[in-house]
Amino acid sequence: xxxxxxxxxxxxxxxxxxxxxxxxxxxxxxxxxxxxxxxxxxxxxxxxxxxxxxxxxxxxxxxxxxxxxxxxxxxxxxxxxxxxxxxxxxxxxxxxxxxxxxxxxxxxxxxxxxxxxxxxxxxxxxxxxxxxxxxxxxxxxxxxxxxxxxxxxxxxxxxxxxxxxxxxxxxxxxxxxxxxxxxxxxxxxxxxxxxxxxxxxxxxxxxxxxxxxxxxxxxxxxxxxxxxxxxxxxxxxxxxxxxxxxxxxxxxxxxxxxxxxxxxxxxxxxxxxxxxxxxxxxxxxxxxxxxxxxxxxxxxxxxxxxxxxxxxxxxxxxxxxxxxxxxxxxxxxxxxxxxxxxxxxxxxxxxxxxxxxxxxxxxxxxxxxxxxxxxxxxxxxxxxxxxxxxxxxxxxxxxxxxxxxxxxxxxxxxxxxxxxxxxxxxxxxxxxxxxxxxxxxxxxxxxxxxxxxxxxxxxxxxxxxxxxxxxxxxxxxxxxxxxxxxxxxxxxxxxxxxxxxxxxxxxxxxxxxxxxxxxxxxxxxxxxxxxxxxxxx
RNA sequence: ACGCCAAUAGCUCAGCUGGAUAGAGCAACGGAUUUCUAAUCCGUAGGUCGCAGGUUCGAAUCCUGCUUGGCGUGCCA
Numbered sequence: 076x077x078x079x080x081x082x083x084x085x086x087x088x089x090x091x092x093x094x095x096x097x098x099x100x101x102x103x104x105x106x107x108x109x110x111x112x113x114x115x116x117x118x119x120x121x122x123x124x125x126x127x128x129x130x131x132x133x134x135x136x137x138x139x140x141x142x143x144x145x146x147x148x149x150x151x152x153x154x155x156x157x158x159x160x161x162x163x164x165x166x167x168x169x170x171x172x173x174x175x176x177x178x179x180x181x182x183x184x185x186x187x188x189x190x191x192x193x194x195x196x197x198x199x200x201x202x203x204x205x206x207x208x209x210x211x212x213x214x215x216x217x218x219x220x221x222x223x224x225x226x227x228x229x230x231x232x233x234x235x236x237x238x239x240x241x242x243x244x245x246x247x248x249x250x251x252x253x254x255x256x257x258x259x260x261x262x263x264x265x266x267x268x269x270x271x272x273x274x275x276x277x278x279x280x281x282x283x284x285x286x287x288x289x290x291x292x293x294x295x296x297x298x299x300x301x302x303x304x305x306x307x308x309x310x311x312x313x314x315x316x317x318x319x320x321x322x323x324x325x326x327x328x329x330x331x332x333x334x335x336x337x338x339x340x341x342x343x344x345x346x347x348x349x350x351x352x353x354x355x356x357x358x359x360x361x362x363x364x365x366x367x368x369x370x371x372x373x374x375x376x377x378x379x380x381x382x383x384x385x386x387x388x389x390x391x392x393x394x395x396x397x398x399x400x401x402x403x404x405x406x407x408x409x410x411x412x413x414x415x416x417x418x419x420x421x422x423x424x425x426x427x428x429x430x431x432x433x434x435x436x437x438x439x440x441x442x443x444x445x446x447x448x449x450x451x452x453x454x455x456x457x458x459x460x461x462x463x464x465x466x467x468x469x470x471x472x473x474x475x476x477x478x479x480x481x482x483x484x485x486x487x488x489x490x491x492x493x494x495x496x497x498x499x500x501x502x503x504x505x506x507x508x509x510x511x512x513x514x515x516x517x518x519x520x521x522x523x524x525x526x527x528x529x530x531x532x533x534x535x536x537x538x539x540x541x542x543x544x545x546x547x548x549x550x551x552x553x554x555x556x557x558x559x560x561x562x563x564x565x566x567x568x569x570x571x572x573x574x575x576x577x578x579x580x581x582x583x584x585x586x587x588x589x590x591x592x593x594x595x596x597x598x599x600x601x602x603x604x605x606x607x608x609x610x611x612x
Numbered sequence: 613a614c615g616c617c618a619a620u621a622g623c624u625c626a627g628c629u630g631g632a633u634a635g636a637g638c639a640a641c642g643g644a645u646u647u648c649u650a651a652u653c654c655g656u657a658g659g660u661c662g663c664a665g666g667u668u669c670g671a672a673u674c675c676u677g678c679u680u681g682g683c684g685u686g687c688c689a
Binding site: 105108109112115117120121123124130152153154155192229232233234260342343344345346347356357358359360361362363364365367369370373394395396397398399400402422424425427462465466467469470471472473474475478482484485486487489490492493496497498500501502503504505547548550551553555556559562563566569570572573574576577578579590611612 | 614615616617618619623624625626627628629630631632633636637638644645647648649650651652653654668669670681682683684685686687688689
């Protein structure tokens with residue numbers, strides 16, 4: 076209803092402009108950029124310019140021309156025309172408010188993220204991907220998409236072979252007392268030893284071969300799932316790269332199609348895809364001279380598979396090292412009739428891990444590593460997720476492990492959670508039930524907000540804006556926008572709460588109604604972003 | 613060398629179809645509350661928005677050049 080009112084006002088401004096100046100202009104109201112300013116239009120600047128008028132006069136004239144009926148006010152501040160809606164409108168809006176999930180829009184989306192190689196534990200970067208992927212999938216669900224979360228397991232190719240041979244050496248070293256010579260590219264860290272131990276039986280029975288790889292993958296994935304459980308993330312599908320190579324059918328299809336289109340050629344004993352013909356800056360190797368397929372080849376097969384599964388859209392969340400790979404893949408896919416818009420790749424920028432005041436170079440191979448588990452253990456899942464969710468995806472970020480550990484009790488996530496806990500606290504004191512209990516009672520049916528204070532109005536305004544922020548966050552694939560907006564709500568709430576005692580107030584009933592509504596909203600958003608909403612802290 | 617990403621307070625980061633006085637948290641300093649949990653609130657201090665041009669009534673935001681850091685660049689994944 077606020078939307079309608081705003082559209083209404085916008086139309087009034089348009090017709091005022093038409094009447095006075097005979098001018099047509101876009102008078103869509105923008106959200107305020109300063110505290111206390113709800114909506115505004117800078118139209119006077121543009122009109123002043125094009126009509127050769129003084130902008131502030133234009134703003135003045137329109138303001139006085141608008142027929143205000145008490146539901147809003149329009150004031151000219153310099154050349155800005157500011158609009159403010161009445162408290163009654165906000166109160167009415169909020170008394171019907173709930174954090175919406177839109178009805179199904181019939182579209183299916185596949186969101187693939189983390190997809191770390193099954194050769195080591197998850198690290199900080201995976202943590203960032205996990206938090207962002209989780210929140211992003213919620214965003215799509217909110218707007219009616221059918222979302223499928225997917226983890227791509229790179230269990231095919233050379234890294235796996237190297238990992239397998241490392242396991243054999245680690246096993247021999249640990250349990251046979253042999254000294255192993257590791258090659259430059261082999262995995263020497265403690266994790267490798269642990270996995271070797273875990274699948275020791277298999278190594279004993281069938282040294283060598285695919286069986287070891289398979290068991291190793293299973294063991295590593297098992298651990299990864301354990302880590303993900305700690306952040307309440309589960310995937311709808313674990314897709315194994317190796318499954319693409321099972322029958323040879325996929326390889327044949329890709330190669331045949333490219334050959335038919337003249338997009339495949341051989342050079343120096345390797346097979347190339349002619350991506351330059353698809354708008355890319357260079358051609359790429361699909362099959363190495365050694366006879367092995369490259370990662371790109373697998374990716375092409377994988378995304379053809381995704382496309383065939385009937386998704387309307389696919390999103391991949393990748394690390395910065397895959398930056399150039401995105402264009403490469405998207406271009407290549409067009410050769411198979413997959414439109415460019417099908418796949419969006421979000422590049423999650425780097426996370427520098429700072430320890431002892433220094434940037435540490437992590438390596439799965441050598442085990443020089445601070446795992447996600449370790450971080451979750453020492454600072455907790457919510458602070459970790461919040462940390463990643465409050466930063467834009469393209470931002471390079473520093474994760475200072477020491478500072479984080481030391482200051483984890485001050486994490487800004489608690490600021491949000493405390494808002495929810497405070498609301499529950501009041502309800503518990505008054506009714507002996509928490510928010511859920513209250514909402515189940517018949518009391519919940521008779522919420523009236525009455526006449527709201529300016530501070531309440533500000534809070535409701537911020538909640539109202541949240542909807543638009545979510546929509547923007549979706550189109551920009553930036554969950555951080557939502558998280559940061561929650562901070563604003565919390566800031567206003569805490570100020571309100573500090574300054575106004577609810578129980579015992581003349582407006583007690585109405586204020587209770589207000590915080591119940593707010594509590595519901597806060598819980599929805601937090602849960603939706605993958606953050607706990609605790610009733611007590 | 614080329615391509616992509618970034619650069620905002622001491623630190624970590626917001627600031628998103630160009631708007632008004634650039635904002636939070638942490639760190640520093642000063643206050644409030646013997647509470648509906650102070651995990652809070654109020655205040656002080658802290659900025660040539662990397663540099664230089666340009667476009668615009670208006671630029672942290674758009675364009676160009678440069679600097680610095682990161683990632684990548686035909687057979688790593």
